[in-house]
Amino acid sequence: MPSRRRYLAGVATVGTAAIAGCTADSGHDAAADAASDATDWPTLAHDAANTGYNPKGRGPESGVRERWSIELTAATTPPVVADDRVYVPSGDDLHCFAKADGSEVWTHSFDDGDAMVLWSAPTVRDGRVYVSGGNADSLRVLDAETGERVREFGTRGEVSAAPRFGRDGERVFVVTRDGWVHCFDLEEGAESWRTELFGHVVAPVAVAQHSFHLYVATEGGEVYALSKDDGEGAWRQKVPGTIQVAPAVVGRGVYVLPSGGNVHRLSTADAGAVEWTSESRAFGEHHLAVADGRVIATDGDGLLAIDAESGTTDWTVSTPDNVNCAPAVAGDTVYVGDESGRVHAVKTSGGTGFGGVRVGARRWKTDLGGRVREGVTVADGRLYAYTAPSEEPTRLHALEEP
Numbered sequence: 001m002p003s004r005r006r007y008l009a010g011v012a013t014v015g016t017a018a019i020a021g022c023t024a025d026s027g028h029d030a031a032a033d034a035a036s037d038a039t040d041w042p043t044l045a046h047d048a049a050n051t052g053y054n055p056k057g058r059g060p061e062s063g064v065r066e067r068w069s070i071e072l073t074a075a076t077t078p079p080v081v082a083d084d085r086v087y088v089p090s091g092d093d094l095h096c097f098a099k100a101d102g103s104e105v106w107t108h109s110f111d112d113g114d115a116m117v118l119w120s121a122p123t124v125r126d127g128r129v130y131v132s133g134g135n136a137d138s139l140r141v142l143d144a145e146t147g148e149r150v151r152e153f154g155t156r157g158e159v160s161a162a163p164r165f166g167r168d169g170e171r172v173f174v175v176t177r178d179g180w181v182h183c184f185d186l187e188e189g190a191e192s193w194r195t196e197l198f199g200h201v202v203a204p205v206a207v208a209q210h211s212f213h214l215y216v217a218t219e220g221g222e223v224y225a226l227s228k229d230d231g232e233g234a235w236r237q238k239v240p241g242t243i244q245v246a247p248a249v250v251g252r253g254v255y256v257l258p259s260g261g262n263v264h265r266l267s268t269a270d271a272g273a274v275e276w277t278s279e280s281r282a283f284g285e286h287h288l289a290v291a292d293g294r295v296i297a298t299d300g301d302g303l304l305a306i307d308a309e310s311g312t313t314d315w316t317v318s319t320p321d322n323v324n325c326a327p328a329v330a331g332d333t334v335y336v337g338d339e340s341g342r343v344h345a346v347k348t349s350g351g352t353g354f355g356g357v358r359v360g361a362r363r364w365k366t367d368l369g370g371r372v373r374e375g376v377t378v379a380d381g382r383l384y385a386y387t388a389p390s391e392e393p394t395r396l397h398a399l400e401e402p
Contacts, residue, residue: 052289276311315350326375337372
């Protein structure tokens with residue numbers, strides 16, 4: 001385990017001579033490559049790079065109807081969809097529903113005495129569900145077919161964000177609220193390394209599939225590049241404000257959104273140097289999406305698209321009410337919900353026009369009858385969204401084309 005002293009020595013040694021990841025420049029192709037080939041949505045923000053982008057998948061494009069809806073006790077993260085199942089953390093339970101009709105397949109309870117609400121989304125891979133164990137200070141591994149626990153890895157504190165996998169699927173990376181980053185070898189069933197950072201971590205790491213590094217953001221506004229092999233530090237960069245959402249890594253850029261609302265692009269090729277800071281402010285509590293050469297965020301009043309290379313505002317599309325929902329992109333369509341209960345489908349191009357004046361941007365919108373919160377998920381032609389009407393239970397809606 002690298003000590004803090006060894007970690008700082010690694011940062012000082014590498015400095016500005018940090019080795020760049022073996023990736024192409026950012027843009028549509030790089031974003032699609034970072035997002036992988038999965039047509040499911042198997043984790044928060046879709047993939048290990050946190051792109052919020054499903055390039056090989058699709059959602060309702062020409063219109064929408066409700067396939068089914070179900071009542072939930074609560075919902076704290078966007079749903080996860082994999083292998084014809086929908087996974088929803090609700091209270092101290094993880095529910096698994098059939099994608100076809102919303103019927104419950106199994107429920108795994110984390111009420112192990114002191115267990116708390118499941119704040120982090122699960123990650124599904126190779127027939128296993130990887131999820132925080134609440135106050136158990138562990139990463140719990142469940143069988144995707146039955147929901148039964150098959151393995152558990154101890155951690156230094158509560159796992160605070162969705163687990164992430166390396167390209168080969170043999171290693172899983174998790175973070176704890178206390179600032180520890182753990183790497184577990186699934187074949188060996190043991191910890192490979194762990195590193196302690198300076199500050200709390202509440203967002204998933206970003207794993208660059210074609211480079212040697214993964215990226216971690218702390219609540220204190222620091223972004224770290226760590227070696228996947230041993231957790232040694234390559235560089236760290238401070239940005240203004242706190243960071244509560246996952247960084248996204250696409251090509252040679254790491255995109256971070258602190259509480260101040262300005263998106264920053266850090267260079268993986270230049271020891272995390274800030275390449276640009278966006279001129280427009282976004283809402284700093286929901287993860288970004290990176291697709292079609294754009295960084296897509298919400299700005300409270302609707303959707304905001306920033307040019308991924310320059311940081312300039314490409315387009316904005318307003319919604320009738322405030323947005324408190326992370327965007328999701330499938331193909332060339334962005335999906336988001338608002339506080340009045342509407343879900344919107346917008347072209348990633350933003351239609352035509354200039355700035356806030358756009359023509360032909362919207363594909364459709366529909367009213368679900370309650371505030372749309374957390375985020376939406378798009379997989380295999382369907383869109384999944386939560387509503388939280390006042391004084392009524394939360395509902396999960398499955399939407400598809402008519």
